[in-house]
Each structure stands twice: as structure tokens, then as C-alpha cells.
Amino acid sequence: xxxxxxxSAQLDGDIATVxxxxxxxxxxxxxxxxxxxxxxxxxxxxxxFGEVESVKAVSxxxxxxxxxxxxxxxxxxxxxxxxxxxxxxxxxxxxxxxGDVGKVDNMMDxxxxxxxxxxxxx
Numbered sequence: 544x545x546x547x548x549x550x551s552a553q554l555d556g557d558i559a560t561v562x563x564x565x566x567x568x569x570x571x572x573x574x575x576x577x578x579x580x581x582x583x584x585x586x587x588x589x590x591x592f593g594e595v596e597s598v599k600a601v602s603x604x605x606x607x608x609x610x611x612x613x614x615x616x617x618x619x620x621x622x623x624x625x626x627x628x629x630x631x632x633x634x635x636x637x638x639x640x641x642g643d644v645g646k647v648d649n650m651m652d653x654x655x656x657x658x659x660x661x662x663x664x665x
Contacts (some may be wrong), residue, residue: 549595551631552607554641559608562635563595563626571597574623579636584612586639593636606639614638 549567552559568574576596586592586606593604615637619625626634 549602550604550607552639553631553635557610557641558613559610559639559641560635561592561607561637561639562630563604565630567595567602568626568630571595571599571602573598574626577620577623577626577636579615579617579620580612582612582615586610586612604636608639608641609643610639610641612637613640 549563550561551564552561574595574597576594578593578595580586580592584592587609588606590606591603592606592612595602595604616635619634619636628634
């Protein structure tokens with residue numbers, strides 16, 4: 544699993560299931576809107592794929608992997624409460640078919656993420 548402060552990705556072969564992290568949901572609180580990409584969109588690592596808006600702020604969402612968006616979880620846009628309930632399972636945002644699986648070695652695993660969050664006071 545790749546996690547940074549806002550975006551997470553669970554890898555299954557050459558498919559990355561991308562969502563926002565529990566820390567992001569906690570920090571943003573009261574979510575009011577999310578913008579998701581269209582199926583078929585090609586993304587590179589670091590590309591903005593959408594935005595999440597709360598009563599506090601609007602945050603851009605950056606792709607953790609390169610590839611093609613093959614599925615979008617539109618139920619999240621209809622019910623943002625899913626993100627608070629279960630950001631890593633039911634609250635996934637999109638699935639990306641990774642162009643080069645060998646380029647995901649720089650991803651942070653759950654243990655490293657937990658350590659980073661603790662050091663940042665999350």
C-alpha cells in the first residue's frame with residue numbers, strides 16, 4: 544500500500560486502487576465535494592487527478608502511479624460519508640492500470656506511513 548498524507552494506493556498486480564488516506568479525512572473533516580477523473584484518462588505520477596473540498600479547504604489530489612484510469616467509484620461522490628466510514632475499502636476513488644509496475648518501488652508501505660504520521664503528529 545502506498546500512502547502519503549492525502550493519497551493511498553493498494554496494489555494488486557498491475558492495478559492500483561487509489562483513495563484518500565484516513566489522515567486526510569480526519570484533517571479535512573466535514574467533506575462537501577469531491578471531483579474525480581473520467582475513465583480513460585491517462586495519468587503520470589504527480590498529476591492532479593481531482594480535488595476534495597471540505598468546509599476548511601480545497602485540496603488537490605495527486606496520482607501516486609502512472610497509468611490509465613479504468614474505473615471510478617462514483618458512489619463516493621454521491622455519499623462523501625463513505626470516506627469517513629471506510630476510506631481504504633468502500634471509499635476508494637479510482638482504479639488505475641499501471642503502465643510500468645517496476646516504477647512503484649518508491650511507494651511507502653503501511654509501517655513507514657504510520658511512522659511518518661507519528662513524526663508529524665497525526
